[in-house]
Amino acid sequence: MDAQRDFVLASDLAERFRQDLSNVHRGRVLTEFLGQAEVHLWVVPLVISAEESSYFKSILSLDEQERAGRFRKSRDAQRYVAARGTLRSLLGAYLTIEPDRLQFVYDAFGKPRLAGEEPLTSMKFSVSHSDDLALFGFARGHKNGVDVERIRQDIDVEDLAARYFSPNEFKKLRSLPADQRREAFYCGWTRKEAYLKGRGEGLSVPLERVEVSLTPGEPAMILKASGDRSVSRRWTVQHLSPASGYIGAAAVEGRDIAFRCFRCEPALARGRQSACE
Numbered sequence: 411m412d413a414q415r416d417f418v419l420a421s422d423l424a425e426r427f428r429q430d431l432s433n434v435h436r437g438r439v440l441t442e443f444l445g446q447a448e449v450h451l452w453v454v455p456l457v458i459s460a461e462e463s464s465y466f467k468s469i470l471s472l473d474e475q476e477r478a479g480r481f482r483k484s485r486d487a488q489r490y491v492a493a494r495g496t497l498r499s500l501l502g503a504y505l506t507i508e509p510d511r512l513q514f515v516y517d518a519f520g521k522p523r524l525a526g527e528e529p530l531t532s533m534k535f536s537v538s539h540s541d542d543l544a545l546f547g548f549a550r551g552h553k554n555g556v557d558v559e560r561i562r563q564d565i566d567v568e569d570l571a572a573r574y575f576s577p578n579e580f581k582k583l584r585s586l587p588a589d590q591r592r593e594a595f596y597c598g599w600t601r602k603e604a605y606l607k608g609r610g611e612g613l614s615v616p617l618e619r620v621e622v623s624l625t626p627g628e629p630a631m632i633l634k635a636s637g638d639r640s641v642s643r644r645w646t647v648q649h650l651s652p653a654s655g656y657i658g659a660a661a662v663e664g665r666d667i668a669f670r671c672f673r674c675e676p677a678l679a680r681g682r683q684s685a686c687e
Protein backbone atom coordinates (compact mmCIF):
# COMPACT_ATOMS: atom_id res chain seq x y z
CA MET A 411 0.00 0.00 0.00
CA ASP A 412 1.29 3.45 -0.90
CA ALA A 413 0.94 5.20 2.46
CA GLN A 414 1.95 8.62 1.13
CA ARG A 415 -0.77 8.53 -1.53
CA ASP A 416 -3.21 7.28 1.06
CA PHE A 417 -2.66 10.32 3.24
CA VAL A 418 -3.11 12.64 0.30
CA LEU A 419 -6.42 11.01 -0.56
CA ALA A 420 -7.37 11.09 3.08
CA SER A 421 -7.28 14.87 3.33
CA ASP A 422 -10.66 15.02 1.52
CA LEU A 423 -11.94 12.32 3.82
CA ALA A 424 -10.84 14.35 6.81
CA GLU A 425 -13.13 17.19 5.79
CA ARG A 426 -16.03 14.78 5.26
CA PHE A 427 -15.26 13.17 8.58
CA ARG A 428 -15.32 16.56 10.28
CA GLN A 429 -18.71 17.33 8.77
CA ASP A 430 -19.99 13.90 9.75
CA LEU A 431 -18.84 14.45 13.30
CA SER A 432 -20.68 17.72 13.55
CA ASN A 433 -23.78 15.92 12.32
CA VAL A 434 -23.33 13.35 15.05
CA HIS A 435 -23.15 16.15 17.55
CA ARG A 436 -26.35 17.60 16.18
CA GLY A 437 -27.96 14.19 16.59
CA ARG A 438 -28.43 13.72 12.85
CA VAL A 439 -26.20 10.68 12.37
CA LEU A 440 -26.00 7.69 14.63
CA THR A 441 -23.21 5.89 12.84
CA GLU A 442 -20.14 4.90 14.78
CA PHE A 443 -17.32 6.45 12.79
CA LEU A 444 -14.57 4.51 14.36
CA GLY A 445 -15.40 0.91 13.48
CA GLN A 446 -14.49 -1.98 15.77
CA ALA A 447 -11.95 -3.28 13.26
CA GLU A 448 -10.34 0.07 12.46
CA VAL A 449 -7.50 2.26 13.59
CA HIS A 450 -7.82 5.93 12.68
CA LEU A 451 -4.54 7.75 12.17
CA TRP A 452 -4.43 11.54 12.19
CA VAL A 453 -1.49 13.59 10.96
CA VAL A 454 -1.57 17.14 12.27
CA PRO A 455 0.97 19.94 11.82
CA LEU A 456 1.82 21.58 15.13
CA VAL A 457 2.25 25.13 13.84
CA ILE A 458 -0.72 27.07 15.17
CA SER A 459 -1.95 30.63 15.16
CA ALA A 460 -2.19 32.73 18.33
CA GLU A 461 -5.97 32.32 18.20
CA GLU A 462 -5.72 28.52 17.98
CA SER A 463 -3.17 28.52 20.76
CA SER A 464 -5.42 30.40 23.14
CA TYR A 465 -8.34 28.10 22.29
CA PHE A 466 -6.24 24.99 22.92
CA LYS A 467 -4.89 26.42 26.19
CA SER A 468 -8.44 27.02 27.32
CA ILE A 469 -9.28 23.29 27.02
CA LEU A 470 -6.16 22.00 28.79
CA SER A 471 -6.32 20.84 32.39
CA LEU A 472 -4.40 22.69 35.09
CA ASP A 473 -1.54 20.18 35.14
CA GLU A 474 -1.28 20.36 31.34
CA GLN A 475 -1.13 24.15 31.48
CA GLU A 476 1.59 23.89 34.10
CA ARG A 477 3.50 21.43 31.93
CA ALA A 478 3.23 23.83 28.98
CA GLY A 479 4.65 26.55 31.22
CA ARG A 480 7.69 24.46 32.14
CA PHE A 481 9.14 24.25 28.59
CA ARG A 482 12.21 26.46 28.25
CA LYS A 483 11.62 27.21 24.58
CA SER A 484 8.32 28.82 23.65
CA ARG A 485 8.26 26.83 20.40
CA ASP A 486 8.28 23.56 22.38
CA ALA A 487 5.52 24.87 24.65
CA GLN A 488 3.48 25.80 21.59
CA ARG A 489 3.94 22.34 20.06
CA TYR A 490 2.86 20.70 23.31
CA VAL A 491 -0.24 22.92 23.53
CA ALA A 492 -1.10 22.13 19.88
CA ALA A 493 -0.59 18.38 20.33
CA ARG A 494 -2.47 18.05 23.63
CA GLY A 495 -5.22 20.40 22.47
CA THR A 496 -5.69 18.44 19.25
CA LEU A 497 -5.68 15.14 21.16
CA ARG A 498 -8.43 16.44 23.47
CA SER A 499 -10.42 17.76 20.52
CA LEU A 500 -10.26 14.53 18.54
CA LEU A 501 -11.07 12.38 21.57
CA GLY A 502 -13.94 14.74 22.41
CA ALA A 503 -15.26 14.40 18.88
CA TYR A 504 -15.08 10.59 18.85
CA LEU A 505 -16.68 10.31 22.27
CA THR A 506 -19.08 13.25 21.93
CA ILE A 507 -17.75 14.84 25.10
CA GLU A 508 -16.54 18.39 25.56
CA PRO A 509 -12.73 18.22 25.20
CA ASP A 510 -12.05 20.08 28.46
CA ARG A 511 -14.03 17.50 30.45
CA LEU A 512 -11.70 14.62 29.56
CA GLN A 513 -9.31 13.46 32.26
CA PHE A 514 -6.09 11.60 31.59
CA VAL A 515 -4.40 9.15 33.91
CA TYR A 516 -0.96 7.71 33.33
CA ASP A 517 0.26 4.11 33.38
CA ALA A 518 3.46 3.01 35.15
CA PHE A 519 5.59 3.91 32.12
CA GLY A 520 3.82 7.18 31.40
CA LYS A 521 1.30 6.17 28.73
CA PRO A 522 -1.81 8.34 29.01
CA ARG A 523 -5.30 6.85 28.96
CA LEU A 524 -8.75 8.21 29.70
CA ALA A 525 -10.12 8.08 33.23
CA GLY A 526 -13.76 7.20 33.79
CA GLU A 527 -16.16 4.56 32.57
CA GLU A 528 -17.18 3.04 29.26
CA PRO A 529 -16.95 4.13 26.48
CA LEU A 530 -14.03 6.26 27.64
CA THR A 531 -11.96 3.36 28.96
CA SER A 532 -12.17 1.30 25.79
CA MET A 533 -10.98 4.20 23.62
CA LYS A 534 -7.32 3.35 23.04
CA PHE A 535 -5.09 6.04 21.64
CA SER A 536 -1.45 6.84 21.05
CA VAL A 537 0.45 10.06 20.42
CA SER A 538 3.76 10.90 18.79
CA HIS A 539 5.36 14.14 17.69
CA SER A 540 8.56 15.11 15.97
CA ASP A 541 9.39 18.74 15.26
CA ASP A 542 6.31 20.31 13.72
CA LEU A 543 4.31 17.17 13.09
CA ALA A 544 2.09 15.03 15.30
CA LEU A 545 0.64 11.60 14.64
CA PHE A 546 -2.33 10.24 16.62
CA GLY A 547 -3.83 6.74 16.62
CA PHE A 548 -7.35 5.85 17.86
CA ALA A 549 -9.05 2.46 18.14
CA ARG A 550 -11.93 0.95 20.04
CA GLY A 551 -10.57 -1.66 22.41
CA HIS A 552 -7.42 -2.49 20.45
CA LYS A 553 -4.10 -1.48 21.97
CA ASN A 554 -2.24 0.67 19.50
CA GLY A 555 0.93 2.68 19.24
CA VAL A 556 2.24 5.27 16.79
CA ASP A 557 5.60 6.82 16.17
CA VAL A 558 6.71 9.58 13.81
CA GLU A 559 10.23 10.82 13.27
CA ARG A 560 11.69 13.58 11.16
CA ILE A 561 14.45 12.09 9.03
CA ARG A 562 17.63 13.75 10.24
CA GLN A 563 20.60 13.86 7.92
CA ASP A 564 23.00 14.83 10.71
CA ILE A 565 22.98 11.59 12.69
CA ASP A 566 25.06 8.47 12.14
CA VAL A 567 22.34 5.87 11.63
CA GLU A 568 24.75 2.95 11.45
CA ASP A 569 26.25 3.90 14.80
CA LEU A 570 22.75 4.11 16.33
CA ALA A 571 21.72 0.82 14.75
CA ALA A 572 24.84 -0.83 16.18
CA ARG A 573 23.74 0.34 19.64
CA TYR A 574 19.98 -0.15 19.53
CA PHE A 575 19.16 -2.75 16.86
CA SER A 576 19.57 -6.53 17.14
CA PRO A 577 22.62 -8.14 15.47
CA ASN A 578 20.31 -9.50 12.70
CA GLU A 579 18.85 -6.07 12.03
CA PHE A 580 22.25 -4.43 12.00
CA LYS A 581 23.48 -7.03 9.49
CA LYS A 582 20.39 -6.43 7.35
CA LEU A 583 20.90 -2.66 7.43
CA ARG A 584 24.56 -3.00 6.43
CA SER A 585 23.62 -5.30 3.53
CA LEU A 586 21.45 -2.61 1.94
CA PRO A 587 22.80 -0.12 -0.61
CA ALA A 588 24.26 2.88 1.27
CA ASP A 589 21.59 5.25 -0.07
CA GLN A 590 18.78 3.12 1.48
CA ARG A 591 20.24 2.77 4.96
CA ARG A 592 18.93 6.00 6.46
CA GLU A 593 15.37 5.24 5.39
CA ALA A 594 15.74 1.62 6.56
CA PHE A 595 16.97 2.82 9.95
CA TYR A 596 13.92 5.07 10.43
CA CYS A 597 11.57 2.31 9.23
CA GLY A 598 13.04 0.01 11.88
CA TRP A 599 13.09 2.61 14.65
CA THR A 600 9.50 3.78 14.17
CA ARG A 601 8.14 0.20 13.97
CA LYS A 602 9.87 -0.77 17.20
CA GLU A 603 8.68 2.35 19.00
CA ALA A 604 5.12 2.07 17.67
CA TYR A 605 4.91 -1.52 18.93
CA LEU A 606 6.40 -0.70 22.34
CA LYS A 607 4.15 2.33 22.71
CA GLY A 608 1.19 0.15 21.79
CA ARG A 609 2.11 -2.18 24.63
CA GLY A 610 2.55 0.85 26.90
CA GLU A 611 6.13 0.00 27.81
CA GLY A 612 7.86 2.57 25.63
CA LEU A 613 11.63 2.61 25.74
CA SER A 614 11.72 0.87 29.11
CA VAL A 615 12.22 -2.25 26.95
CA PRO A 616 15.54 -2.35 25.05
CA LEU A 617 14.81 -1.71 21.36
CA GLU A 618 16.98 -4.62 20.27
CA ARG A 619 14.52 -7.07 21.88
CA VAL A 620 11.93 -6.19 19.25
CA GLU A 621 12.93 -7.34 15.76
CA VAL A 622 11.21 -5.77 12.80
CA SER A 623 11.39 -5.71 9.03
CA LEU A 624 13.24 -2.64 7.79
CA THR A 625 13.99 -2.97 4.08
CA PRO A 626 12.33 0.03 2.35
CA GLY A 627 9.43 -1.08 0.17
CA GLU A 628 8.91 -4.41 1.96
CA PRO A 629 5.87 -4.99 4.22
CA ALA A 630 6.13 -3.62 7.75
CA MET A 631 6.20 -6.42 10.33
CA ILE A 632 7.17 -7.19 13.89
CA LEU A 633 9.24 -10.34 13.43
CA LYS A 634 9.73 -11.21 17.09
CA ALA A 635 9.68 -9.63 20.53
CA SER A 636 11.80 -11.00 23.38
CA GLY A 637 12.33 -14.14 21.28
CA ASP A 638 8.58 -14.68 20.70
CA ARG A 639 7.78 -15.06 17.00
CA SER A 640 4.02 -15.41 17.53
CA VAL A 641 3.86 -11.64 18.04
CA SER A 642 3.88 -11.23 14.25
CA ARG A 643 0.52 -13.02 14.16
CA ARG A 644 -0.95 -10.94 16.97
CA TRP A 645 0.16 -7.45 15.96
CA THR A 646 -0.36 -5.60 12.68
CA VAL A 647 2.03 -2.84 11.66
CA GLN A 648 1.60 -0.12 9.06
CA HIS A 649 4.39 1.90 7.46
CA LEU A 650 3.60 5.61 7.05
CA SER A 651 5.04 8.49 5.05
CA PRO A 652 3.02 11.21 6.79
CA ALA A 653 4.83 14.18 5.21
CA SER A 654 7.91 14.89 3.18
CA GLY A 655 11.00 14.28 5.33
CA TYR A 656 9.16 12.20 7.95
CA ILE A 657 8.66 8.47 8.48
CA GLY A 658 6.11 6.90 10.77
CA ALA A 659 4.61 3.63 11.86
CA ALA A 660 1.46 2.45 13.58
CA ALA A 661 1.02 -0.87 15.38
CA VAL A 662 -2.21 -2.43 16.59
CA GLU A 663 -2.93 -5.58 18.54
CA GLY A 664 -5.06 -7.81 16.36
CA ARG A 665 -5.38 -9.00 12.78
CA ASP A 666 -7.64 -7.87 9.95
CA ILE A 667 -7.75 -4.36 11.28
CA ALA A 668 -7.86 -1.54 8.72
CA PHE A 669 -5.83 1.65 9.10
CA ARG A 670 -7.64 4.78 7.92
CA CYS A 671 -5.51 7.86 7.54
CA PHE A 672 -6.58 11.48 7.93
CA ARG A 673 -4.61 14.63 7.57
CA CYS A 674 -5.91 17.82 9.09
CA GLU A 675 -5.07 21.29 10.31
CA PRO A 676 -5.31 22.04 14.02
CA ALA A 677 -8.25 24.25 13.09
CA LEU A 678 -10.27 21.02 12.77
CA ALA A 679 -10.83 21.19 16.47
CA ARG A 680 -12.19 24.71 16.36
CA GLY A 681 -14.37 23.86 13.38
CA ARG A 682 -15.94 21.01 15.27
CA GLN A 683 -16.34 23.13 18.32
CA SER A 684 -18.23 25.85 16.52
CA ALA A 685 -20.35 23.21 14.74
CA CYS A 686 -21.45 21.94 18.14
CA GLU A 687 -22.42 25.23 19.57
Ligand SMILES: CC(C)(COP(=O)(O)OP(=O)(O)OC[C@H]1O[C@@H](n2cnc3c(N)ncnc32)[C@H](O)[C@@H]1OP(=O)(O)O)[C@@H](O)C(=O)NCCC(=O)NCCS
Binds near residue numbers: 494
Ligand atom coordinates in the same frame (compact mmCIF):
# COMPACT_ATOMS: atom_id res chain seq x y z
C1 LIG B 1 7.08 6.95 25.37
C2 LIG B 1 8.43 7.22 24.76
C3 LIG B 1 8.79 6.01 23.90
C4 LIG B 1 8.32 8.52 23.94
O1 LIG B 1 9.28 8.60 22.98
P1 LIG B 1 9.59 9.93 22.11
O2 LIG B 1 10.07 9.44 20.78
O3 LIG B 1 10.45 10.81 22.90
O4 LIG B 1 8.24 10.73 21.97
P2 LIG B 1 6.95 10.57 21.07
O5 LIG B 1 6.64 11.90 20.58
O6 LIG B 1 7.04 9.46 20.08
O7 LIG B 1 5.83 10.14 22.13
C5 LIG B 1 5.47 10.97 23.17
C6 LIG B 1 4.09 10.59 23.63
O8 LIG B 1 4.05 9.21 23.99
C7 LIG B 1 3.08 9.05 25.01
N1 LIG B 1 3.69 8.19 26.00
C8 LIG B 1 4.41 8.52 27.10
N2 LIG B 1 4.82 7.39 27.72
C9 LIG B 1 4.35 6.34 27.00
C10 LIG B 1 4.46 4.92 27.14
N3 LIG B 1 5.12 4.35 28.12
N4 LIG B 1 3.87 4.14 26.20
C11 LIG B 1 3.19 4.70 25.19
N5 LIG B 1 3.06 6.03 25.01
C12 LIG B 1 3.64 6.84 25.91
C13 LIG B 1 2.66 10.41 25.50
O9 LIG B 1 1.38 10.67 24.99
C14 LIG B 1 3.66 11.34 24.86
O10 LIG B 1 3.09 12.54 24.42
P3 LIG B 1 3.01 13.81 25.40
O11 LIG B 1 4.34 13.92 26.05
O12 LIG B 1 2.67 14.95 24.52
O13 LIG B 1 1.95 13.49 26.35
C15 LIG B 1 9.52 7.37 25.85
O14 LIG B 1 9.35 8.61 26.50
C16 LIG B 1 9.46 6.26 26.88
O15 LIG B 1 9.96 5.19 26.63
N6 LIG B 1 8.88 6.48 28.05
C17 LIG B 1 8.81 5.48 29.06
C18 LIG B 1 10.00 5.71 29.93
C19 LIG B 1 10.02 4.88 31.14
O16 LIG B 1 10.33 3.73 31.08
N7 LIG B 1 9.76 5.50 32.27
C20 LIG B 1 9.91 4.78 33.49
C21 LIG B 1 8.78 5.04 34.40
S1 LIG B 1 8.76 6.70 34.94
